[in-house]
Amino acid sequence: MTGPADRPGPPPVFHEKRTYRRRRLIDAARIAPVAVLFLWLLPLIWPQTEGTGLRSATALVYIFTVWALVILCNLVLSRRLGSGPERDEDAPP
């Protein structure tokens, strides 16, 4: 089995499209906590003046919307990341 196609050459500069997608998904999974933390720390800079400030109901809706986003985001990420093999980060495509 030493045909020219099987001969090991230098690793390709660019990954296959699937591997590339997967790596970006992993990037997304790594960034997600920072993004979510940012969104949930935003209430810190909301105006807190009595009467004219933001209404509580709006704040509540905002926080729970982010929450729903988190759930959705994790659902997608876990499905996509889970379907691929566990260790194709180091393995050649």
Next chain:
Amino acid sequence: MTTFNILVAVCACYVLFLFAVAFAADRMAMQGHKPWLRSPLIYTLSLSIYCTAWTFYGAVGSAARTGFEYLTIYLGPTLVMVSWWWLLRKLIRIGRTQRITSIADLISSRYGKSNLLAAGVTLLAVIGTTPYIALQLQSVTLSFSVFVPEASTAPDAQNGTLALYLSIGLAVFTVLFGTRNLDAKERHDGVVMAIAVEAVVKLVALMSVGIFVVWGISGGASEALARIDASEFGGWQIDRSRWTGLIFLSAAAFLCLPRTFQVLVVENSNEGHLRTASWAFPLYLGLMSLFVVPIAVAGLDLLPEDANPDLFVLTIPLHFGQDSLAMLSFLGGFSSATSMVIVAAIALSTMVSNHIVMPIWLRLSTRGASVSGDVRHAVLMARRVSIVAVVMLGYLYYRASSGGEALAAIGLVSFCGLAQVLPAMLGGIFWRGATRAGAFAGLTAGFATWLYTLYLPSFGAGSILPVSVIEFGPFGVDWLKPDALFGISGLDRLMHALLWSMTFNVAGFVAVSLLTFPSPLERLQAAQFVNIFDHSASTRSWTGGVGQAEDLMVMAQRILGAEEARALFSRHARLQGAKGDLPYPSPDFLEVLERELSSSVGAATAHAMVGQITGGMAVSVEDLMAVADETAQMLEYSARLKEKSEELSRTALELRNANQKLTRLSIQKDAFLSQISHELRTPMTSIRAFSEILRDTDGLQSADQSRYASIIHDEAQRLTRLLDDLLDLSVVENGQVNLNLREGMLGDVLDRAVASAAIGEDGARFRIDRVPEDETILLHTDLDRLAQVFINLISNARKYCDAPDPGLTIRVSRENSAVIIDFQDNGSGISPEAADMIFEKFARVSDQKAGGAGLGLAICRQVMARLGGSVDLVPGGEGATFRVVLPGPRAMAAQ
């Protein structure tokens, strides 16, 4: 109206139900229905152990008092779940590959298996968790008082009794299902199942109340939101430092609380479950917190001013006459409390028994851990005692604090204490440079700061810390006041404590880690932990196909023997209901196999072997060390074996040589016997013949007569000589010879010997070279015997020397004080085979040259031995060289 007894009955029924669930789950697990028990759903639900009665009741109370702050308690864990890919996945992988049993074990294992660290973390966990258990007991008694108003006015003793019964019940449950088996992986199917059921109960309970409030009372979602806006916290108001601090704190607590670590890492059976939990648990938390604000607002609006906001979840349904809803809600709170106590007790008991009780026990017991059954029993006993102790400690704390308001704040105080483990934990799994000393320094600094600034003051001024210390600082040092370190006052006390304890903790951890040097074991573990994904194989638990089973079979056959291995495999195949003789390599079977193997090759080796074939488990440093240990023992053993076998082969060689010698001797003896009989017979025959002639023949001439008589005489002499030799040998050998010691010159003795040996031979043909000057040595010995030896040697040389011009050289030399006389002829020498025979009796170099009876040299050797010297054949050299050695004291120089 619900009475006290009905409530107790409901609680009892509920607990019985939990027993049944846990029992059924354990039974199913034993029958091998693991996949269903260990589903991602169950895992997610078990994570809800984070939500205790404190969050069930307290969240609404907190919302009623401080608005949206309660959300932070749920936001922190959600953030952790969002970090599943880079944080939780790694933590769980480490937990699985390193067989982590608790958070104390994780820390200890990472920092070179330090038991001191583990004991420290355990202590911290016990101190931090005990008030929390008390809090659960309090919330249950408090919820009782809502249903039975007279209970609230009843003396403390009644509440105390209730709490005591509850504690006992929980302790019994935990002991029954938490210490059923001593599994290395510390998984408890029954308990996890019960926790999952309780998670459903508390979620359904809280959501039912929420739905009732939003759609039953307020009339819809938008109306409920409008009601919130119209309420007293309609404007957005948060304490900014607490919002940030509490998100951090709850995130840290979710990772570090012993009970959450237990379900998150230790009870995890499949890494894949985390993927489901990553979105399902935030969903659970979101649902738990969704209706908190509406309930709080409704409670504040509709209930009387003095109503306890902590109990709105119960009092709102009761207020509207919804008794069954209130009962459901009560069960929700009860579930939260019981599940927390159960899992906390299991987690703490594991830590206490593994890191405090067992080290002490092993040190005290003189036999050590060699008796494995004994240790297992002791560990189980320690677990049980620890569980009872932990629960009872919580009960005592509850009684001591008399269920006062102080307890309500203790939840966050506990969180803050346990969060001190976070730097050491995160540092341990992400930073290879973190050292044991650093972890110890950080933990100590953080723990001490927490104790001083938060925990001790939480008991109230004057109870433990004197009032003066709290108001003016210790010894009047102003900037050391517990609530205003370095003079920075005005901060919320919790945030103040969190800030400084974490600062000192991280600073101590990093600084000391940078300055110290880790031990080899620490460095190995650091590499294992930080690069866990490089070292560990895929973690599809112990899954595998029949191919693996075949490999296992081959290995088992090699170790256990073919018959036994086949019997074991087919027995388990039958148990599993599998077709054919190969069982599916399930964890149960692998465990059994590992145990079987370990009895032959040692536990560590067995673990490594099974792990290698199934590929599900990396070999830890401890395993390697144990393997190395076993290997060293084997090497030593095999070295000893080799030594023994060399010794045996040496002995065998000697025996073989001796046997050859004996065989040769036996042949010689036979030859000698035939020879001697021949020798005796020949003269006898001629004596008989000639004496008959003399007797019977008349008229013999006198010349003939005298010739025949002289023949008879000669033959008789020959016979006598032969018999003399034999007699001489036996005398010398038996040591009966009497030595006639005299003084004389060596030269004279040699002269006599040469002259005697020449008698009757053709002396002209045999040349003897001597150096007379060397022979002037005065001897004190039996000169006759010595001469006999010399005669023998010289006549031997004369007889056997096969050179055309035979000759003998006699050399005399001195070595130290001994006299050495060499007799060297110029013949072809003596062959090596014959060399070790010639001194034996009846030995003759060849049968052809039948000169004597073969006794001469044997006699010489015996004589020389009697004289204290020796006669030997000098190996090598030209011709045959015999060396006679006379010992020193008897040999004196003449001059």
